[in-house]
Amino acid sequence: MANLAINMCGIKSPNPFWLASGPPANCGEQVMRAFDAGWGGAVWKTLGKPIVNVSSRLGAVDHKGNRMSGLNNIELITDRPLDTNFKEIYAVKKRYQEQAVVVSLMVESKAEWREIIRRAEDAGADGLELNFGCPHGMCERGMGSSVGQEPAILEEITAWAVDYANTPVLIKLTPNITDILDPGIAAAKGGAHGLSLINTIKSIIGVNLETMVPLPSVRDKGTNGGYCGPAVKPIALHMVAALARDPRIQIPLSGIGGIGNWRDAAEFIALGATSVQVCTAVMHYGYRIVEDMIDGLSNYLDDMNMASVSNLIGKAVPNFTEWGNLDLNYRITANIDEEKCIGCQLCYIACLDGAHQCIHTRQSHCSAYHGESDHGIYPRTEIQPPVLHKANGGIPDHVPFVDEDECIGCNLCQLVCPVPGCITMIEQDSKIAAKTWQEMEV
């Protein structure tokens, strides 16, 4: 079994799976149960000056019957007294030495930062995470994402914190910026030991069309909140990868955003994350999801002959490049497996209306010889539909075929096909040497 233990800028944990700062890491009793379930670390719910909260706080989008594909919240930082939080952090650390407790912080003045860092460390924090990411409420008062959006201020506060702290300092970044490199580099310059990202994306989740109040609504009003959950994963993956491959950033990353299983986590790690953090998936299903994360990641690493999760960190980063470095002469075309095809014709309509009109049905073929068009709904006249070799569930005339010469290899048909392995993209030997856009220009 592969070794899952990590050391992220001095913060050690038995596995890379941490609770993200949020409701699942709100109090000591929760964090202890999470550790019992197998979580390697927890980033405590952000602590700051006594704060208020509202009801309701959450809204979600469902996708095709799947609940909570995206989650939006307007919750602020902890609304429990600081003393209580620190007491609980102390109690957790006393019982759980192996697991990492990182304390998330958000205050305003230099004096407040010094004070709260001291108290967090006294309580036993293994590390600190500065919340420069919250995109609602706190930012209206100059904290959270309003710091994350101002590289100069971010760098300055980071430098204070690093100066005061005796434990590693992680900076949690907001995705609500133009280029994640700006705050990332500023944090690195400020001396941060690591970066956590992403916090939530500014969003409105919906509107109650009867009352005309944005969701989630607080009596007769709503406000913009932060978006997270499965829907945000691609955005988070890109931001993590962008930082991972930038030579100016030499500090480890904690990947956050839409992680729900070991596969998601492995992708973040392959694109440069050392640890990963989870909020929404735990809110949806509970701490127990970590069991498959640990088991699945370990099985995967064994299959890949990787003895340790550290072998996976950043493995995909060298292959993440600019568009201009892609080989323009590489060509793939779609191939439909007539035996697997169930005849839904979703690929056909997708290519016809949404791509390049290179998939044809046998019905459209019949009219082709009556010759209306060279392209589009009818195949080119020189194209013969391939002979079907195997009868297919009684619907052979519903097995479409690809005009390979016309196919531009965009993947759309493969993406819409409901049957795994039915449409495959096959490499065509273009017989021309690789050439990139960059190379064409020189």
Added chain:
Amino acid sequence: MERVTNLPDNRLEKNFSEAKPLYTESEARIEANRCIYCYDAPCTTACPAGIDIPGFIRKIASGNIRGAAKTIFEVNLLGVSTAQVCPVEELCAGACVYNKDNVPPINIGRLQRFATEKGLLWEQDKKSTLFSPQNQTDRKVALIGAGPASLACAGHLTLAGVKSIIYEKDDLPGGLNVTGIAPYKLFTDAALEEIEWLKQFGFEIQTGLEVGRDISIDHLLENFDAVFLGAGLGRDKLPGIPGEDAAGVWGATELIKKIKNDRAFKLPANLESVNVVGGGNSAIDIARELALLGVPEVNIVYRRTISEMPGYRHELAAARQEGVRMFERAVPVEIIANDRLVLCTKHKLTGEPQQFESDWIVLAIGNERDAGQLSPGLEIDEKGCVVVDPDTMKTSVAKIYAGGDCINGGKEVVNAVADGRDAAWSMLREWGIGEAQQVRRNHG
């Protein structure tokens, strides 16, 4: 492996199709993603082995298939066969929360089959194993009967490093899983392949050796640290009526065993009709098997009303679809053997006589409960079942543990598997071997 099923006119192999074939990747993916991953899930509570069902289904969905297989096997070593033979409609799937919303429940049995069979394929592909036995200890256990209860018990014991030997009186191991399960649920060779897999853990099975006849239980008690009694039930019960020993009168398990495993056995070409006496699952099974094998007229004759039949509703419905007819409130009084057999009954309430003529009669009114006679000190309840302490699986005789049909009077394979496992874990706890293991269990 050599096929041991040798079916009349090859009918079973040709005409029985598997009721729950292996899912394709698409089927498994779609079904696994339909599971909503309940917390403290009712399906798990309803599973006699307490499998973490939402947990293994989530692993299928995440692509961690061998993790899914392991989740199942850790508590149910006969995960492959139970995936097919468990009456999931009555157990896990029957408890699925979707039922309450009128949505079809998750097909848990088929997902279990997918996970476990893919897990074993992974072992073959990678030349690796899901489980590796711990270092050998100096403990050894003898097990009586090679049915699901003993197989599970021996499996867990050997994994923990305890030497285990199973004594089986029959020529084939497997108990009713090999001799009794309807072929459309599980073929004999599939059950035997599962036993081959279990045997890789390192336990021994000695077949053709009956404890109490060829070897005494006292001898076992002297030479082993513990004895596990997994002897199941005995012969088919007889109703005690005149004519019950006539030619053409069968016991249900006797006949099923022949249909499944007897190479020489064929149904007579002129077998036109069979009356099955009984109302439990064995009665329904043999009736369905005969109907599916092409016997034109198969009837079930039951002494109470159809709604009182202990057989499962889904099995009854299937039997009806296959053309089996039901006669209720007919209490057998005599069998008269002429050219054909005449089953004479009287109406349960009115006493009115009735006659059912057929070529064969199958008696499916239960089996003897005789395992308790193996040792004089064994406490037996009023139903003839061996009494155990459910927390330890210990009988009233020191060092004898028991589980399966011999303690519950005849339930399902999965109950026997869970009993065997719990007995193994109880021994290991007692001997301080490994970490103490226990699964919350619904003994009901």
